[in-house]
Amino acid sequence: MPSESRYPPLNIPDTDIWGLLFEREDREYPDDKVIYMDPYTSRSYSYAQVKSTAVDFGKGLKALWDWQKGDVLVLYTPNCIDTPAVTWGCHWAGGILSPANPGYTADELVFQLKDSGARAVVTQLPFIQTAKEAASRVGIPENRIIIIGDQRDPTGVVKHFTSIRNISGTARYRRTKLKPEDDLAFLVYSSGTTGHPKGVMLTHRNIVANILQIKAGEGGNLSWNDGLTGEGDKLLAFLPFFHIYGLTCLIHQSLYSGLQLIVMPKFNLEDFCRFIQDHKITFSYVVPPVVLLLSKHPVVSKYDLSSIRMMNSGAAPLTKELVAALHDRLKVPIKQGYGLSETSPTTHTQPWKDWNKTIGAVGTLLPSQTAKYMSPEGKEVPAGERGELWIKGPNVFKGYLNNTEMTAQALTHDGYFKTGDVGYQDKDGNFYITDRVKELIKYKGFQVPPAELEGILAAHPHVNDVAVIGVYNKEQATEVPRAYVVPAGGLGKGEKEAQEIVDWMDQKVAGHKKLRGGVRFVEEIPKSVSGKILRRVLKLKAQEEAEGMKAKL
Template structure:
């Protein structure tokens, strides 16, 4: 049966992403500032943004880009990215957004799999973009360098070339329920990334689902540091925040000093972050040098946020810290705390150890992965753990060219099997335990790495940490911690092991420790455990 969202269902318009965001925009909103590039202070109004999106779509259409075409977009956050992204969708094409940290090999691999016929990038990433384009047969005139010298000087069109074309935006006709808007690739933290097919309806639905909960408005200044190429930044910033007529203050990458300075200078009211940012905000002395009182809300997602860490950030910045849960396959948000923590709906705020409640229009199940039986909903306290399943209009259309993976992930009843171990409490709040694939099996017990990582982060001499299962000399899987020390400290492996042992059940103890300079993470903040894993120790 499952359990439904406690929030009222929302209406999901049968429209494209462009029409949802910009058609029928109120005249009073056209001269509001939509985007501010933090690096140079350049401002783009909603009027300018819509005009540039239309012009970009017209120029792409003149180059043969339309319904059925796939365009690669490789760039850090900027107003140019926003224009190119919405221009691709406005032309009726599909955008496959590419991690700005990818090598030429990685870029070419995604372009090939997505069958992209054009690539849009920036000068800073041109060497690897050019190498990838040549490898897959994309010609120079179809490699657009948004901030480049232009087609006449370099052979590569730039943003000005597209805008100067002055072709009208094309009239496109497609079914929002089936037409692919975007083709992001799953983060590949445990294996090869897969192309996630998200339709216009998927993205429109997710905006409609989160808007009443996040309560963003036209008076909000929202810090856009989450990468736009990742589905988290794409949905909450490029889509939901713009539909709310908020102002996005855009940062190309995370740097703590620039992050804090941007909050102070622009009086940021709302921020979306990933847990690594929360670690810096909780622990770094630089935070105390900046004025951050304008902040109302910090929403964390993309990876689990420990409750103690979230509380430390909330206390230090005097800000409401919230948590949500999602995955690319869910467009991406499936669970969320409302902007007030849940006080209006439920009379109390959700505990930070949870990811909040299921979104409107969704149904959840928690299923025992061993028996396949649904875990009973609790009358009080927490349910038994099980795999979280989600059904709703935000569930992806499937994995590109991978029917086997699609049918394994989405069952005949439409439930997406998340691969995450979760619990639900009597108030309908969901608690993520860990990825099922990441659970460490020690002597028959299951050890969630996320629990140990959260504990390690509470040690004053630990800057960051990750835990994986490794095989010891006896063939037993054991927990191993990778630890980044705070500068100037001399923490030892024995001290780490003892610190954890004092606070957990014996079977959960860390049994090996390795000190490293940095924990490898994806652009969205997920620990890349595959980069830490070795077959034997």
């Protein structure tokens, strides 16, 4: 029998995200509560300011571009405290937000703009040239590029979002009515082993459900008012808002629960520690490579991190050794969670009280979901046995955009999502993830599709054949992409030629897709009779190489 959540079922309101966040009657905290703060500039948004800015931006979209229900706005920017207002302004106007990695090259951005059918792009000034090039290539006019953040276009050609929301004559516009179960809120792009990323269609109901599921999972441990200082919990946000982990767990959860979010545009270890100390941060969502830095890096000792009550790690497996190392050094407890883009994302989290009792588990199933582990033959396996995790619940996505075949492969007729992750559950209902069915490489929580990298590398004049796998890098506590290359002209190639391919590739892809595992030259790529790359053979080869290196040391 499929596992049921041990939590009581949720009463999920029949409302869109706007209704949940801005029209609820049970909000406990005041309008002037500061929710989003930029620690570098001290610029901030209170709850009331986010709401009014979002309404004005939504009205501006309708007035300027006759924004219609289902129109897509692509957000190509690092974290910014303007992001929430722009996101919900787009929703107010009936639009769908599609976040894009600011590390994307023009080619990568072009794919997302085209696939999503985007009508406009939001970015920041340092990324304007790439945004302009990509927009131009898909036919989005320059006057449909908007800038957020503290900088403005010195030429005045590209408008700042404040001018979009300050258009006169918008009083007549009203919020677009949406059907929470049918209408999309987000199109997030999740990389697939076939190369191009897939557009994951998340409805308003998906996100509303997951906000409430996360709230239940944190078990009342995070509050807008601690009863002492009156400030309540403060979260430090460096996880990218263009990733579903940051989008739901940070942006949405903070506003729903009245938690203050200190927003970093990207991770910097010294700043991370300084902000915890200066702002008395109490909670942070992290990823394993950050846990590794906090447990080992000397700079951490310069700062007082004692205000942290708990950390939550996700996006990649967290080892027992890392949990112990962090706690031994800083006395900071850390629990683990699990989720995917297709599940909005959070499906499991460890209860606070269990963080040191079930180390290695991703936690228990959040409310209103069922899950089961399945054998390759499609039969459910009992507790303790390994299988592929299938999940069903109101947070499970609608399907992949423009890809009915992949949708049919991922979703069963009775609504289960096949996660592609392998694991097991124990007799107490704690879930464990041990491996992946999918071939995706996970670099610091980012998904890297091997086939996409292989497609690019195959165009290199000195590459005859190529396969890419993920190899574990202990120093960084993450997988890194490595290419096995059959070189043109035969073997005899050395470190110089390998580095040349790495450098060439660096210019072609976003930062998280770089060949940090290097290039290895081989005589042939192992393949099945049907021509499928046998990555497991290469993984064994990589393992043997690593063991051989150890033996030499």
